[in-house]
Amino acid sequence: MPQTTTKPDPTPSNAQKAVVIGAGIVGVNVALALQDKGYDVTILDRGEPGMGASFGNAGGLAVTECAPIAMPGTLMNVPGWLMDPLGPLSVRWGYLPKMLPWLLRFVAASSKSRVEQIATELAAILNRAWDDYDHVIATAGLGDAVSKKEGAMAVYRSEASRRDDDYNIDLRRRNGVSLRDLTRDEVRDLEPDLADIFSCGVMEEDWGRVMDPYKIVMGIYKCFLDRGGKFQTAEVTDFVYRDGKPRAAMTTSGDQITFDQVVVACGAWSKTLAKRLGSNALLDTERGYNTTVPYHDAKLSRMVICADDSFVLTPLEMGIRVGGAVELGGLTAAPNYKRAKALFAKGREVLPKLKSEGGTEWMGFRPSMPNSKPVISKSPVHQNVFFAFGHGHLGLTMAATTGRLISDLVTGSETPINMTPYRINRF
Numbered sequence: 001m002p003q004t005t006t007k008p009d010p011t012p013s014n015a016q017k018a019v020v021i022g023a024g025i026v027g028v029n030v031a032l033a034l035q036d037k038g039y040d041v042t043i044l045d046r047g048e049p050g051m052g053a054s055f056g057n058a059g060g061l062a063v064t065e066c067a068p069i070a071m072p073g074t075l076m077n078v079p080g081w082l083m084d085p086l087g088p089l090s091v092r093w094g095y096l097p098k099m100l101p102w103l104l105r106f107v108a109a110s111s112k113s114r115v116e117q118i119a120t121e122l123a124a125i126l127n128r129a130w131d132d133y134d135h136v137i138a139t140a141g142l143g144d145a146v147s148k149k150e151g152a153m154a155v156y157r158s159e160a161s162r163r164d165d166d167y168n169i170d171l172r173r174r175n176g177v178s179l180r181d182l183t184r185d186e187v188r189d190l191e192p193d194l195a196d197i198f199s200c201g202v203m204e205e206d207w208g209r210v211m212d213p214y215k216i217v218m219g220i221y222k223c224f225l226d227r228g229g230k231f232q233t234a235e236v237t238d239f240v241y242r243d244g245k246p247r248a249a250m251t252t253s254g255d256q257i258t259f260d261q262v263v264v265a266c267g268a269w270s271k272t273l274a275k276r277l278g279s280n281a282l283l284d285t286e287r288g289y290n291t292t293v294p295y296h297d298a299k300l301s302r303m304v305i306c307a308d309d310s311f312v313l314t315p316l317e318m319g320i321r322v323g324g325a326v327e328l329g330g331l332t333a334a335p336n337y338k339r340a341k342a343l344f345a346k347g348r349e350v351l352p353k354l355k356s357e358g359g360t361e362w363m364g365f366r367p368s369m370p371n372s373k374p375v376i377s378k379s380p381v382h383q384n385v386f387f388a389f390g391h392g393h394l395g396l397t398m399a400a401t402t403g404r405l406i407s408d409l410v411t412g413s414e415t416p417i418n419m420t421p422y423r424i425n426r427f
């Protein structure tokens, strides 16, 4: 059946003018949600929509992932990871001093008491992600582009490595996540093309997947345009203030784009603009890599999470995407595609039918906060300024909920969850 999009009433000419800076998955969701509330919305991006981190991510609607990245014991693993130059974590040593404040907060966030609290706060967003996506998917007519709640299968090479994840699994179960243990035979029956190297698995029941992350951004963006939204190519560098209030975005081409409200949704690049608006954000980037290859004759029915080596395989519309890993190296260093190749080699151990012919490598900048919680926040300084960034490994998953929550903050409506944990001035 052809998908249709629903159109809102035309924007009234006296509507408040909102500018959203950044046309990634977060920005387009924020823009659509504000449009729903009757705002006259313009998205600004320095490039084409959807070409940032949202372009090539793994496509997981990972609603089960409320455990933060900094966990008790994470630090113990760091030396081992760093010994392997192509392991799951790498560091550009020259960048490390610049990252020190972030790293210190990361360490602080890994204590058990903090992790317990953070998991609950992430779950508050993730547990409503499907409801908010359902609304966006229906509005934009994207039903065929998303596979809902099909589950993702985490696999373990040994019972011992599964036991290493006991705390992580228990933490998530206690936050309402449905996780089902799988035997070796069940793993094999569910994904027969996987190598017979796994002792057991865990089915992450409510996990979903998009068929192409870029097409999701573009589908929502197109719906936004169809409903009267505007887009302008513009790199924002600063703001024009009147009576102490930011009133226009200044761009590299010298334009001043006026607004009543502004939302900064520039992913990993949001820090500078937040600062120009009077707020310091402890934002940095975890760079990630992947390779996407045509299926050839490999088959995969769902996402597979290789728990021992921290990477995932996703069946997408255009092929199988193999990737993950974290590289701490800032926003300007050139990609090191040896990392994508190393992940792909590991992927072939797991799915031997994978072939590299026709593959495409990609690197993206996750916008990461040290405690894994996004910034979804009103500015503490200016009434008409809002922030939506820092979604780390879960920006695709949390984007629809972020849009909904930001639109509540902008309109001053009651939010369905307590927003204190996601405020920009939390550190």
Ligand SMILES: Cc1cc2nc3c(=O)[nH]c(=O)nc-3n(C[C@H](O)[C@H](O)[C@H](O)COP(=O)(O)OP(=O)(O)OC[C@H]3O[C@@H](n4cnc5c(N)ncnc54)[C@H](O)[C@@H]3O)c2cc1C
Residues within 6 Å of the ligand: 021, 022, 023, 024, 025, 026, 027, 044, 045, 046, 047, 048, 049, 050, 051, 052, 053, 054, 055, 056, 057, 058, 059, 060, 061, 062, 234, 235, 236, 237, 265, 266, 267, 268, 269, 270, 273, 287, 288, 289, 290, 323, 324, 363, 364, 365, 366, 367, 388, 389, 390, 391, 392, 393, 394, 395, 396, 397, 398
């Ligand atoms: C390898 C990898 C795998 C991932 N897998 C998943 C996954 O399976 N599930 C999941 O939920 N998440 C995943 N993520 C994370 C997810 O991709 C990100 O969290 C998400 O895409 C961030 O979206 P965003 O809109 O905030 O940023 P982006 O998509 O990066 O968009 C930011 C936009 O802001 C624009 N911009 C920046 N500065 C300016 C400026 N000054 N003026 C104008 N425009 C500007 C940029 O051009 C860009 O278009 C993954 C990430 C990586 C790297």
